[in-house]
Amino acid sequence: MSIATTEHSVSRALLIAIRTPCVSQQEVDESLSELGRLVNTLGFSVIGAKTQRQRSTKQLSVLGSGKLEELATLTGESSASTDVSPEDEAQIELDQDELSQLLATSDIKGQANVVVFDCELSPNQLRNVEAALGVEVYDRTRVIIEIFSKHARTRTAKLQVEIARLNYLTPRLRDENSGDRERQKGRSISETVFEINRRRIRNQIAELRRELTKLQREMEGRSSGRVEQLTVALVGYTNAGKSSLMRALTDTEVLVEDKLFATLDTTVRTLQPPTQPRILISDTVGFIQKLPHDLVASFHSTLEEAKNADLLLYVVDASDENFTSQLAIVDHVLGQLNIDLDNKVLLLNKVDCLTEDQQLTLLELYPDALQISAHDKADVAFVHQEIQNLLEKKMCAACFDIPYTASGVMGEIHSKMQVIEEEYHEKGIRITLKASPIALERLHKMLQLTTF
Structure with missing residues (x-):
């Protein structure tokens, strides 16, 4: 089969x-x-x-x-x-x-x-x-x-899906071969062929798992390099419009199709127009009910970006009559991943498909949500500003004296922190900035090393 x-x-x-x-x-x-x-x-x-x-x-x-x-x-x-x-x-x-x-x-x-x-x-x-x-x-x-x-495009996604495919296929191959064994009765050749095929699939799955483990370690290394960057993750049900919003917020070519699971791989881009500090946006795989058991692990692994994000943009297709049950499914999966749901903004997308009365009803039901259309430039600009406002609340203010001998760290500061004020003195620069606690701690350690 x-x-x-x-x-x-x-x-x-x-x-x-x-x-x-x-x-x-x-x-x-x-x-x-x-x-x-x-x-x-x-x-x-x-x-x-x-x-x-x-x-x-x-x-x-x-x-x-x-x-x-x-x-x-x-x-x-x-x-x-x-x-x-x-x-x-x-x-x-x-x-x-x-x-x-x-x-x-x-x-x-x-x-x-x-x-x-x-x-x-x-x-x-x-x-x-x-x-x-x-x-x-x-x-x-x-x-x-x-x-x-x-729909899988990256090597990681292809490996995850192929493992699930082979796990699904194996017992069905066994079922088809059982008839041959019955017909041949005393002959052992059918059983031998079956055992060979089963061993080949088992070995193939083991090899795929080894390759997948190696790639996932590399991905974890890349993710750890972004730990000091401000990150925003788009999460939600499949076909809710996450990729359309991703393309609008980052001004990049991201696959957009009106189909379920058009996006399977996590994509990371920079928020545009650029901000200081730079903000990264990640588009994650969409959720669905009755997800096959063997795909659950791969599904969760693609959502690690969401787990480590500073902010979740929780995108919902408000024009879908079943969106409330979809919300429950997304909440359930995010809860399984121990993702902080207090760290989210609900975006009711595709409101351009709703009547004014329907929009007013949504406003009563979800007063804190943002009603948007990913195809409306004004709405996208509003989301862009809201991202900056919310992330700024997570940043801490600090003041550092940076000697001219350590001026190399200024590039790090301007890329990952928000500079409030710079004052130039005889021995160096006194800089006032805002950044995440992790970034501030790292800057403090860098300055200790460079001035030692």
Whole structure:
């Protein structure tokens, strides 16, 4: 089994949700809507969705026999069994509003050649459902891993995703090979091939982990070099507009796409127009619910920039009707990382998509939040100034006498500190400045060494 999409034909996806007793219908609808966006991001067309109540998602057939028979009539590749012509196929590509409307109805637009479950399926469950439906079956985990694989750009991200992909793939390879062993019964060659393949994957994962550990140590070294710099981290749910704001605040070319997980790698740029001291802005990977277990570690490692930041810009897509539940998910993950949530500014982004009444309602609910549009230059300038104001409150004032023999430290001062006043005297410069406590302590030690 390989994790790859079919390039030569349009993948028409039917989404399946299982509602267990502990899950509300609203939660099912929100999760299905997000799954639809994930599937669209993967390049599939969503033709509809079905939901079934079950006590658990663990039963071998996943769904009841009646539901499987019903779904079997909605799946297949035969042109004779589909109502959708090639000319109409492009019309299946839906925007978010159309997708939400489709998922809220029982209409199925033609035949599906892919079925996607909004949960993780075991290898046996996948095999049983594929046998019953006669089409390829995805689970939510596979969809997310494929998106991560497509969007990872740095070596670190690629390694993290490949490890998760191989961990997902290994038990499914084992499941496929089990049939060969049954057919060959007394012969040991099938088992030998299986053991060889398993050992190869295990060795490959070990090698990837070694390389990843080495790269992460290098990243930690680079991060420690920025410990005295004032840093701001953009955090929030995927597709909230973080990258758009990042590009606007730093005046740099950062990838911006209206897709989930367009950004997987942490990007660090300087705030523009430049400030004194310089302020670094980092754009982090977006959050999502039901993140696959094997991607959790890599997801958290990319958020180390947020953990060490002086300020969090908590970006929310205020135009998304589910943004309150997304806020809860982000809060939960940040809490797991022991990130100080008192150190954040809530940015309600995309308010240009809201009516005036909706904006007033948000103002009542979140009086301390900033309502902005990342595409509005005035809003971006306001955020720029707010960053400076908030970080200045974290700085301490100090006065130093710097001898002319130690004038080399002036470059360090101007790049990392805010100079209030400089007075030139016979023996040196008396300088009044503001900086972080760490930067002030380091400057004090540097002056002790240079004047020793």
